Amino acid sequence: MPLLPRLLLIEDDPGRIEAFTRWLEGAGFVLVVARSGGQALGMLAKGSTRAVAGILLDHDLSDSAFIDMDRHLSATQVIPLIQRRVRPSVPILIHSHNVNRPVAMRRALESSGFSVTRVRFATLASHPGLFLQWLEEVRDIWEPED
Helix, strand or coil: CCCCCEEEEECCCHHHHHHHHHHCCCCCCEEEEECCHHHHHHHHHCCCCCCEEEEEECCECCCCCCCHHHHHCEHHHHHHHHHHHCCCCCCEEECCCCCCHHHHHHHHHHHCCCCEEECCHHHHHHCHHHHHHHHHHHHHHCCCCC
16 A cells, blocks of 8 residues: 655644644645654654655744753754655655745755745735645655655
């Protein structure tokens, strides 16, 4: 049985997690959620990227800290592991409200060959078609690993 494509959501806000879950209902994707920088690092370090078809990435990840170290982790620390562990063909959607950091995140990821889309969550919430458009890009290029 083929693996369903997974979207890795790196997000600490329960309301945003709920919104992405709702938007994906019936879309044929499995949503895997990392609620902190530490969880994201753990998932990526274990190589849990086999069926990752897309990544939804926030920058500020301290709201749902599980351990003290999580309070100091952001997507800035997660990106190097994404660059090493995830195929560059995997599209990334940065949905952070942070004004400055996503610019550097995007630059770093694109320099490694990733296709990166930057849309603030508030814009996605008011125009969900933008998310569905990105999701179609993910669906079009996803190929499961053998």
